[in-house]
Amino acid sequence: MVIPNESGRYTEMKYNRCGRSGLLLPSVSLGFWHNFGSVDKYDNMVEMAKTAFELGITHFDLANNYGPRAGSAEENLGKMLKNEFKGCRDELVISTKAGHFMWHGPYGEWGSRKYLVSSLDASLKRMGLEYVDIFYSHRFDPDTPLEETMGALAHVVKQGKALYAGISNYTAEQTKKASDILKTLGVPCLIHQPSYSMFNRWIENGLTDTLKEEGIGAIAFSPLAQGLLTDKYLNGIPTGSRADKTVGFLKKEHITPEKVAKAAKLNQIASKRNQTLAQMALAWVMRNSNITSVLIGASSPAQIKENAAAMNNTVFTEKELCDIDAILAD
Numbered sequence: 001m002v003i004p005n006e007s008g009r010y011t012e013m014k015y016n017r018c019g020r021s022g023l024l025l026p027s028v029s030l031g032f033w034h035n036f037g038s039v040d041k042y043d044n045m046v047e048m049a050k051t052a053f054e055l056g057i058t059h060f061d062l063a064n065n066y067g068p069r070a071g072s073a074e075e076n077l078g079k080m081l082k083n084e085f086k087g088c089r090d091e092l093v094i095s096t097k098a099g100h101f102m103w104h105g106p107y108g109e110w111g112s113r114k115y116l117v118s119s120l121d122a123s124l125k126r127m128g129l130e131y132v133d134i135f136y137s138h139r140f141d142p143d144t145p146l147e148e149t150m151g152a153l154a155h156v157v158k159q160g161k162a163l164y165a166g167i168s169n170y171t172a173e174q175t176k177k178a179s180d181i182l183k184t185l186g187v188p189c190l191i192h193q194p195s196y197s198m199f200n201r202w203i204e205n206g207l208t209d210t211l212k213e214e215g216i217g218a219i220a221f222s223p224l225a226q227g228l229l230t231d232k233y234l235n236g237i238p239t240g241s242r243a244d245k246t247v248g249f250l251k252k253e254h255i256t257p258e259k260v261a262k263a264a265k266l267n268q269i270a271s272k273r274n275q276t277l278a279q280m281a282l283a284w285v286m287r288n289s290n291i292t293s294v295l296i297g298a299s300s301p302a303q304i305k306e307n308a309a310a311m312n313n314t315v316f317t318e319k320e321l322c323d324i325d326a327i328l329a330d
Ligand SMILES: NC(=O)c1ccc[n+]([C@@H]2O[C@H](COP(=O)([O-])OP(=O)(O)OC[C@H]3O[C@@H](n4cnc5c(N)ncnc54)[C@H](OP(=O)(O)O)[C@@H]3O)[C@@H](O)[C@H]2O)c1
Pocket: 030, 031, 032, 033, 034, 035, 061, 062, 138, 168, 169, 193, 220, 221, 222, 223, 224, 225, 226, 227, 228, 230, 231, 232, 240, 241, 242, 243, 278, 295, 296, 297, 298, 299, 300, 303, 304, 306, 307
């Protein structure tokens, strides 16, 4: 059981303003994509969520389809909010999303108003919530007018089913258009959720400029490249790791010798900084002033503790940054 309203959990964490909004997000947030589904152990997910919250990680990120089974991560969060986190709702920022496949037929994915509104209703039911803090369009829909997708986000905010609107995986150009539409609807875009890590720097190519201009915050997902940017795969694929599991999105073929060789070189720089590779990879994402929060995943409470400590050293020397760039460009 977590004790609500305890001052101790807020002493270490740094909170950053999300774009030009009133919302502060923790430097590190916790995602429920893997290890919070019906195939996973409930006790472990409770311990992870408790560990995170006690470290001041006040933001839990979900989506309609997180599991597996799709929807079960939201059900598990709902169970925790009723039991272990009873009384803590106002200290938590809960987000969910819709965009990817959720149910069969023409209304179970992408960006129509029909899908987004009914998906959020189902998410709220699974989590036992009256509202989420952030509701995202999970991906851009090339076949639905953007006015309709953004209109649906603004609609649920005006209904009070979400406090803020967000977008995920939108390009810079799509983001600018979405932001313009949301502004005209009186519901500014709070946040963008893109992938970003040392192995995946696409946002540096225009998106972050757009976010800055529009006053939109950024929460970077898969900052550890699903575990590749840790010391985990330096000597093979350990049993029970994400790449070893049959469920999940990291496959054995993603653990290439090239990636592992780069991770090994990066690991040497991390050691000199007195950080683990995971900590340096997160600190490297945090060094980008456009990033409001790094959105980590975890399979154990120990990983969350290790990762949260990344924020203790986010300063890089010019030489370190050059050396990292050289390894990544190799
Ligand atoms: N918007 C989107 O389209 C989208 C897409 C993907 C993810 N997301 C969000 O982003 C969140 C994070 O994504 P992610 O899980 O891919 O993030 P990640 O932080 O890159 O990877 C997390 C995985 O890395 C391993 N790991 C973490 N800390 C470690 C450590 N200290 N030492 C060794 N291994 C460590 C664990 O895998 P093991 O299981 O091997 O231990 C963990 O599950 C998701 O939960 C979700 O909320 C959003």
